[in-house]
Amino acid sequence: MIIRNLMRPCIRHSRPLGHFVPITYRSFSVSCLARNTENRKPTLRENIYTLPNLLTTSRIIACPVIGYSILHGQFHVATSLLVYAGLTDLADGYLARRFNMQSVLGTILDPAADKALMTTLTVTLTMKGMIPIPLAALILGRDILLSLSAFYIRYTSLTPPKTLARYWDFSIPSAEVHPTGISKINTALQLLLMGTTTISPVLPLALDVPLTGLQWVVGATTIWSGLSYIFSKDAVRVLSERRPQNKEKP
Template identity: 55%
Template sequence: MGKSHENIYTIPNILTFSRLVAAPVVGYLLVHDYHAAALSLFAYAGITDLVDGWIARKYNLQTVVGTIIDPMADKLLMTIGVACLAVNGSLPVWLAVIILGRDVGLAISAIYYRWISLPPPKTMARYWDFSLPSAEVKPTEISKINTALQLVLVGTAIGLPVVPEAIISSWHLSEAMTGFQYLVAATTIWSGMSYVFSKNAVKILTKEEIQKRIAQAETKRKH
């Protein structure tokens, strides 16, 4: 009988899990106004986001679970960051509602697609077993752009309180930040709609595709 699990304990996935852990810590630091420490940890998350993707491609360590938890780590960091920045007044509430509202909609869709794509028997244990691939999410192009812009927005909002007031005033950073907020709002709405109308954003794997991916993962692990 073919195996239905893939090896998820790869360096890229471990780095991604570390970003998942870092997200609530960033939120804690923001709520307590430790902006310098929050900015450092946020920078770590950004660097590991680039590094884990590079390692996965260079050493052929891509996994189906990686396609799920990588954007999940980005979104968790984004969700916590945006919520905490809105709470302490660094971001306007209306923008936080747009960003978080889109993410809630995508999360509900992900839960739905995971359930309908899960091979029987459909149990909660199997549902949360991410080494059992059943569906693959392919971010749209505007979604990738929007994610990058949102990360820049959050990073800038975290970093501005660390910048001296004289620089903020002379470089008109507050005005630039306001314009950038409207840009992010527009791309957030656009990217949310792209998932609704794109036919390639979510792919439910067939039994044959699942077995093929597991076999490929086993071959990589043995070599």
């Protein structure tokens, strides 16, 4: 009798067995989700808000102002901004090395700033009749091909999921771009040509003959540097997920 009375409340308030099925299923789903989350690799992230990257970005922002100054014949203003671009180019490289502020984004932004400046000078100086059209087409054509290649490399080297938001999130590094030796020389010669052409109207002497010779040299090195990216194995390095960086759980 005592045992029967003790069991009676349990029997009266017990639920059918089917009510326990969702609880078991839910517990199993949580455990599977936790296991899948543990197996997923963490996303590599890095600090992109550094002073070198800020200086490099300021060079990119200055490009439209330089172009506007050239088109309106304000060569003194354009020359001043070119000096600023040169000084910040030296400063951001020094700061990145001296204070260990290198970043994968910096390896992309720095050449991008050079190319933005080069494109601005090439287009505006050609429009002013100070650069031959064939040379401008050669310089711009090479840069367009390299830019398209960079977009393709970014997509193929980005770890899954390959979403649009992750593609444009440059705090997630995927590949490093290392300019070839001849490419660095070509960039320096191009900047020398465009810079000298820009400041030539404010100089007291004529530079027509030296500039013509420099134009031929730049044309040759532009072709050479473009081919170097095709045959070089060290120009692009795809990063591994195991590379030590600041890790953030997805």
